Amino acid sequence: MTIPALLVAGAEECGDRIALRAGTVAVSYRSLVHRAASMADSLHAHGVRVGDRVATMVDNRIEIIDLLLGCSWLGATAVPLNTALRGDGLKHALDRSGAQQILVEPQYVEHVDSTGFTGERWVLGSTSAPHVDTANTHKPRDPEPVNALDIAAVLFTSGTTGMPKGVLCPHAQFLWWGDGVGRSLGLDPGDVLYNCLPLFHTNAIGTLFQALVCRSTFVLGERFSASRYWSRVEESGATVIYLLGAMVAMLMNQPASRADRAHRVTRSLSPATPAHLYQPFRNRFGIELVDGFGTTETNLVLGSLPGHRRDGFIGTVMDGYEATVVDKGDAVPDGTPGELVVRSLRRGGFAEGYLGDPTPPAGFWLHTGDRVIRGSDGWFRFVDRIKDVIRRRGENISATEVESVLSRHPGVSQVAVFPVPSTLAEDEVMAAVVPREGFALQPADLLRFAEDHLAYFALPRYIDLLAVLPLTETGKVRKPELRSRGVHAGTWDAEREGYWPRRSR
Template sequence: MAHLESPAPAATVPELVETAAERFGERPFLRLGGVTRDYAATRTAAAGMAGALAARGCRPGDRVAALMSNRIELVDLILGCAWLGAVAVPLNTALVGGSLRHALDVAQPPFLYGEAPLVARARSVGYRGTAWVVGDADAPRAGAAEPVAAGQVRPGDTAAVLFTSGTTGPSRGVRCPQAQFAWWGLAVSEALRLTADDVLYSCLPLFHTNAVNMLAQAMTVGASCVLDGRFSASRYWSRVAEAEATVVYLLGAMVPMLLARPPGPGDRAHRVRRGLSPATPGPAWGPFRERFGVTLVDGFGSTETNLVIGATPEESRPGLMGTVRPGFAARVVDETLAPVPDGTAGELLVRSDREHAFATGYLGHPPEPAGAWRRTGDRVVREPDGWFRFVDRIKDVIRRRGENISSHEVESAVRSHPAVVEVAAFPVPSELAEDEVMVAVVPRPGRVLDPAELARHCARELPAFAVPRYIEAVPALPLTETGKVRKSALRERGVTVGTWDRAAAAPVASVTSVTSGGRPPGP
């Protein structure tokens, strides 16, 4: 396959949209909610939405928050804001109360566009700016305004603010520049070996970088993309087949959940051959490919960065993230930020040689220096051959009896038990100071989970200090809207009356400083 040419360093979203329209014209670009758009119509829609926003007083640099599910109005808003030079702020539709108030306080958007119940929710927490409701006569629409010429935007200008998941603390608004989306499109399309013949499918929300950047990947090569609603394990492959997808995008607990479903005729009744699936447990790769015919591709990227480390369909290793991608650099360091030898766990630092390929920082914080090393908060190991292996989020490291324990490694051991579908490992306070290891386990349907037997299984897979003391079966793990486990919720809940204690070999009521109670984990 011919190597894709890199876009000019001055790339912006309007340039990406314009170039794609000129190259691919009437080729289908997007299917979403019963609407089908080709590339030429997408350019017209972006220019039209920009005109509609401008007619309602929106100016370059203004922030426009969005509270809506995956729908064509949200795509138009994101592209229209970038076209005008305004800033789209798509918010998690699950935000309520204090979490929604926090996001709005951080973003300070003078405009908000959303579905009626969500706009009402924003009003209820104190939003006082201009609000438009989807479907109302005064709401901006791409087809109801005169298209305008693209604004004089620069590659470093903020195109969107995307909020982090908030799995380890309050969510933060990431300033994503115009060029970052073009570089995402190039980096991932190259890694996945995308072509104009591909159909990309995602059911991830548009307030997440993964779904937004799928649009940029399609524009880079002329592929088609299909955006769906929420993830459903029971309907996933039928939806993929209906979309005629060749490439899928998976996150978090999706792979184990799909594998936990009973085998059926739909497992291979589709065209998918590749899937981008960061942080998929290594033992799941083989069974997933054998059952569904899909090769998973791993990689490291974040809202703040880009696809810095990644694999390809022909060069993938189960459990490893990949190697450093062209235009980026990575190193592993200790607590003093000094490099550590290959094979030693440390924090991952990343850097970009591509101008404006990384976010410029967080709202309320000074801009990050261009070309500077960025801390990721991830513990990784660089193997001698240059492949990187994820160990843990640094905040998820469990400290017990003077030993650092990787929750990721504990989860891998627990997940290898045949009665387990999914697991989350996290620290709870110990009577002896530091932490104890606790796991919340989702049993496989039709299997009975014996905590004592699971503990013995872990003792064969882990060093003694890492074997979980506390085990609790739960119906489901608390997840964010993008499939990440909300470990903060599990830590807050802690040991409950239903928790099995290996030290006592019986359920315990509570542990000092740990919130107890019989409620199931959840948001």
């Protein structure tokens, strides 16, 4: 259950079959071993030793995969950083990581330098940076004797509610990702997996290991573009793609074209997709959306298998894990909302803790912060993030439920719902809405639409019409940014507009 052992076994079994494509570079399973060993040689020549952490600030390029696999071969740890980090956030990640070396693309050098980073800085493309010996001028080094629980990478959480936390991900965790998601998607050696999410995120790195475990081919895509997505997918020859809920909505909002079906894709891992989009997406693009639950700290704890799916449900508990639903620490009956808590029964199935925090004991329960409902048949359904529960005049309101209703209006492209302070204590409900192109959306019309689907107390008082929603690099809405902006002069206020008559019903 180590990355070097996985690479060696893949080379022996698959030889010249293509394991990876990135840009114009195609790498066979056999060549992947050479690239990992060669990068390990180069890193060692640059002073990296067993146990060292090496940071990267690089866009989706093959060099970041080379460095990740090279570090694993050498017994070091890769620390891929979010390329959107700046200022205090970037300084926090660099300081917290303990990295003494960083590989940086030229456009990010200034941002790294502004943090006062005192370690060795390698600029990608320069002669002084570690690199793969593609000319095969000498025999690369043998792998270090790493074990399943050695840390292969430190992945930082998105930090949407505070400073990012560095998650200690062992070798085995990545292999279990490959095994679990591979089984859920029904992957086989003939599959081509296309992922354009950033390689500092567990989704994209997990896709690499799904391909390697299942002997498939991983295609690393460019940054997501809704208008160019299907042409890139078609060009890649993908049979499996990876989307997030926001990306699904963006693709549905694009004009219909021949590209909608000019591809080979049959399924997509698409966590956090609203239930009402499953069937329309399947009808339009011919692709089955597959949900599941996993975080940077965990693995695919909840999921489904081919032929056993339910639109709008996360899935059931996967082999090797346990999950339950609690409220204030006590288990709740089936059908009752509560927090999802999970644990791994597998050695190395979960992360080994956080930077600066003690290693959690084996079999510890992780509180996810997600509110879910488990049915009596064992199927789990996502309700919302606990932090997204809005408390208004004695009632608990699910921001996710309100978003789901508003997003079904034909004039809505994207929506985010969040609490803002109320003059009566507790919260008021506010919605930031991106209208569909060419649609003259009126806030009052949106509320009239919502009245038939929401309790009166859940209807938004405030509505902001925006051109775009602020998103993280991984497609999550930056709700703290929306909350900090709050109510302003341009915000539509239902109370001010006198839109309250039916709320008392």
